[in-house]
Amino acid sequence: MRALRSLLAAALLLGLCTARQEAGAQELVADLSDHLIAIDSEFTGADLLVFGAIEGDGDVVVIVRGPRTPVVVREKARIFGIWLNAASVTFNDVPAFYALATSRPPEEILDGDMRRLNEIGLDQLRLEAEPDTDIEDVAAYREALIHLRQRSGLFISEPGKVSFLGRRLFRTVVHFPAAVPVGRYTVDVVLVRDGQVVQSFSPPLTVDKAGLGADIFDFAHDDAALYGLLAVIGAALAGFLGSLLFRRP
Amino acid sequence: MFQIYLPIAEMSVDIFLLLGMGGAIGFLSGLFGVGGGFLITPLLIFIGVPPPVAVGSSVNQVVAASVSGAIAHWRRGNIDFKMGTVLLVGGVAGSLAGILLFNILEALGQIDLVIQLSYVVMLGGVGALMLVESGRAIIMRRRGGGRRKKKHVHTWIHGLPLKMRFRTSRLYISALLPLGIGFAVGILAALMGVGGGFFLVPAMIYLLGMPVSIVIGTSLYQITVVAGATTFLHAVSGQTVDVVLAGLLTIGAVVGAQLGTRFGAGIKGEELRGLLAMMVLIVCAALFWELVATPQETFNLSSLMVAP
Numbered sequence: 289m290r291a292l293r294s295l296l297a298a299a300l301l302l303g304l305c306t307a308r309q310e311a312g313a314q315e316l317v318a319d320l321s322d323h324l325i326a327i328d329s330e331f332t333g334a335d336l337l338v339f340g341a342i343e344g345d346g347d348v349v350v351i352v353r354g355p356r357t358p359v360v361v362r363e364k365a366r367i368f369g370i371w372l373n374a375a376s377v378t379f380n381d382v383p384a385f386y387a388l389a390t391s392r393p394p395e396e397i398l399d400g401d402m403r404r405l406n407e408i409g410l411d412q413l414r415l416e417a418e419p420d421t422d423i424e425d426v427a428a429y430r431e432a433l434i435h436l437r438q439r440s441g442l443f444i445s446e447p448g449k450v451s452f453l454g455r456r457l458f459r460t461v462v463h464f465p466a467a468v469p470v471g472r473y474t475v476d477v478v479l480v481r482d483g484q485v486v487q488s489f490s491p492p493l494t495v496d497k498a499g500l501g502a503d504i505f506d507f508a509h510d511d512a513a514l515y516g517l518l519a520v521i522g523a524a525l526a527g528f529l530g531s532l533l534f535r536r537p
Numbered sequence: 538m539f540q541i542y543l544p545i546a547e548m549s550v551d552i553f554l555l556l557g558m559g560g561a562i563g564f565l566s567g568l569f570g571v572g573g574g575f576l577i578t579p580l581l582i583f584i585g586v587p588p589p590v591a592v593g594s595s596v597n598q599v600v601a602a603s604v605s606g607a608i609a610h611w612r613r614g615n616i617d618f619k620m621g622t623v624l625l626v627g628g629v630a631g632s633l634a635g636i637l638l639f640n641i642l643e644a645l646g647q648i649d650l651v652i653q654l655s656y657v658v659m660l661g662g663v664g665a666l667m668l669v670e671s672g673r674a675i676i677m678r679r680r681g682g683g684r685r686k687k688k689h690v691h692t693w694i695h696g697l698p699l700k701m702r703f704r705t706s707r708l709y710i711s712a713l714l715p716l717g718i719g720f721a722v723g724i725l726a727a728l729m730g731v732g733g734g735f736f737l738v739p740a741m742i743y744l745l746g747m748p749v750s751i752v753i754g755t756s757l758y759q760i761t762v763v764a765g766a767t768t769f770l771h772a773v774s775g776q777t778v779d780v781v782l783a784g785l786l787t788i789g790a791v792v793g794a795q796l797g798t799r800f801g802a803g804i805k806g807e808e809l810r811g812l813l814a815m816m817v818l819i820v821c822a823a824l825f826w827e828l829v830a831t832p833q834e835t836f837n838l839s840s841l842m843v844a845p
Contacts, residue, residue, distance in 0.1 A: 327542060328542065329541055329542050329544075329781075330540065330541070330542065331542045331549060332540045332542075332549050333549075357840050358840075359838055359839070359840050360646065360838070360839050360840075361836055361837075361838055362646050362836065362837050362838075362839070363835055363836050364832055364835045364836070364837070365835075366831075369829055370650075370654075370828045370829060371828060371829070371830075371831070371832055371835075372647065372650045373646045373647060373649075373650065373837070376646060382840075384840070429836070432836035433836075433838060435836075436834070436836060436837070436838050437838070466540075466542070466548060466549040467547060467548055469840075497544065500544075501542050501543075501544035501781075502544070504544040504545070504780060504781065505544040505545065508544075508545055508772065508776045508778070509776050512772055512773045512776055513769075513772075513773055515772050515776075515778070515780075516768060516769035516770070516771070516772025516773050516778065517769060518780075519597050519768055519769075519772055519778050519780050519783070520597070520600055520765040520768050520769055522780065522784070523597050523598065523600035523601040523604070523765075523768070523783065523787065524600055524601065524604045524761070524765070526601045526784070526787050526788075526791070527600065527601035527602060527603070527604035527605045527787070527791075528604055528605060528608065530601070530605055530787075530791035530794075531604075531605030531606075531608065531609065533791075534791070534795045
C-alpha cells in the first residue's frame with residue numbers, strides 16, 4: 289500500500305519534472321515518505337523512503353545528516369589490572385546521524401575532492417579534533433568513532449542502495465534505529481553526471497519525540513525541580529498503594 | 538515483543554523484561570527482607586541503560602520500595618524519629634556531596650568505572666560478611682548454645698563532643714556519629730542508587746548500639762527520605778530520572794515482594810541468608826570480571842549535550 293502510494297507520488301513528480309523540463313532545467317525532483325519521524329512510546333526505529341525522478345542519465349546520491357554536536361572518544365587502558373578510561377579526544381561537530389546511499393560506489397561517480405566537499409562516504413566526514421589535543425594518533429580515535437557509530441546503526445554507508453525503477457524513477461530506504469537522536473536533519477538528494485554535481489534537492493526532515501514520552505522528556509528538562517518532586521511523590525504513593533493492596537488479612 | 542521507549546534513557550526495551558526484573562527483585566526483597574536496590578542498578582547497566590540513568594531511576598524506585606515498610610513500622614511505633622532525623626540530615630548532606638562527586642566524575646569520564654568499582658567493593662564486602670555470619674549461625678544452631686556478648690562497651694566513640702539524648706533508642710551519644718553514618722549512606726545513595734540499608738542497619742546496631750526492635754523502622758524512615766532527596770537532586774542536576782523505567786520496576790517489585798514474602802515463610806533464616814550471600818557474590822564476580830577482562834572494544838563515546 290505504502291509502496292504503491294509512493295510510486296504514484298513518484299509518477300506525479302515525474303510528470304511535474306517533465307513539465308518543468310520543457311520550461312527550464314529541472315532535472316531532479318525528490319521527496320520523502322515523511323518529513324517528521326516521531327519517536328513515540330512504541331518507537332523501535334523507522335524506515336524513511338527517499339524517492340524521486342531524474343531527467344536524462346546520471347547517478348543519484350542520498351545523504352542524510354543529523355544535527356552536529358561535540359563527541360568525546362575515550363580509550364580504555366589497563367591500569368593496576370583494571371580497564372579504565374584513560375586518553376580522550378574531543379571531536380567538534382560530529383553529525384548525530386549520517387546515512388549515505390548511492391546508485392553506484394561513490395569512487396566511481398565522483399573524484400576525491402568532490403566527495404570531500406559534499407561529505408560523501410564515511411572516510412570523507414569532516415570530523416575535526418579539538419586543536420589542543422596532545423594525542424598523536426588522532427586517526428585511530430576517528431576510526432573508532434566511525435566504527436562505534438556504525439555499530440549502533442547511526443552511521444550508515446550503503447553504496448548501490450539507490451535503485452532505479454526504469455530509467456528515471458529512483459528510490460532508497462534509510463533506516464533510523466531506536467536510538468536516533470532528535471533534531472533538525474538535512475537530507476541531500478544529489479544528481480551526478482560525468483563527475484559533476486548537476487543538481488541537488490534538500491527536502492526537510494525533523495526527528496522529534498512525540499506523545500507521552502515527549503511530554504515526559506520536556507517536563508524533565510524544562511521543569512526539572514517539579515519533575516523531581518513529582519517523581520518522588522509518585523513513587524511514595526505507588527509504594528503506599530502497593531502496601532494497601534496486598535495488606536494481610 | 539512489547540517494546541516500550543524509555544523517554545529519559547532514550548532506548549527501547551521489552552516491557553516484560555522490566556516488569557520481570559522488578560518482579561525478581563521484589564521477590565528477593567520479600568524473601569530476604571532486603572531492599573534490593575543494590576541489584577537493580579547493575580541489572581539495568583547489564584541491559585544497556587546508561588549508568589547515570591540507571592542510578593537516578595533506581596533510587597526513585599527505592600522510595601517506592603521503602604515507603605510502605607516505613608509506614609508499617611511507624612504504625613507500630615518502631616521509629617526513633619529524633620535519631621532518624623539526625624541520620625537523614627547527615628544523609629541529605631551526603632547525598633548533595635555525592636551528586637557533586639557524581640557530576641565531577643561524569644565530566645572526567647570515570648563515572649561508569651566508579652559505579653562499577655563501588656559495586657564490586659560493596660557487594661563483595663556485604664556478601665562475604667553475610668556468608669560468614671550465616672555459616673556461623675548454622676554451625677551454632679547445630680552445636681547449640683553460643684557465647685554471650687558484653688552488653689555495652691566504652692570506646693573512643695563515646696568521647697566525641699555534641700552529645701544528644703535519644704529517648705526512644707535509650708542512648709546518650711554524640712550527634713556526630715549518626716550524622717557521619719547518615720552522610721556515608723547519602724553518598725552511597727547518590728553514587729550507586731541504593732537505599733543503603735545493608736550498611737545502615739549493621740551500623741545502627743553495632744556502632745550506635747540501638748535496640749534491634751527500632752533499627753529497621755528507623756532505617757526505613759531515613760532511607761525513604763534520603764532516597765527521595767537523592768531522586769530530586771538527580772532529576773535537577775542531570776535529568777537522569779526515568780519515571781517510566783522506575784514505574785515499571787515498581788509495579789513488578791510490588792507484586793514480586795508479596796510472592797517472596799509468602800515463599801520465604803517456609804525456609805529457615807540462616808540458609809536463606811547464605812543463599813542471598815552467594816547470589817550477591819556472583820553479581821560481584823560478574824562486575825569484577827567486566828573490569829579486569831580485556832574489553833572487546835577499547836574505545837567508547839559520549840556525546841556532549843548542546844542546548845537546542
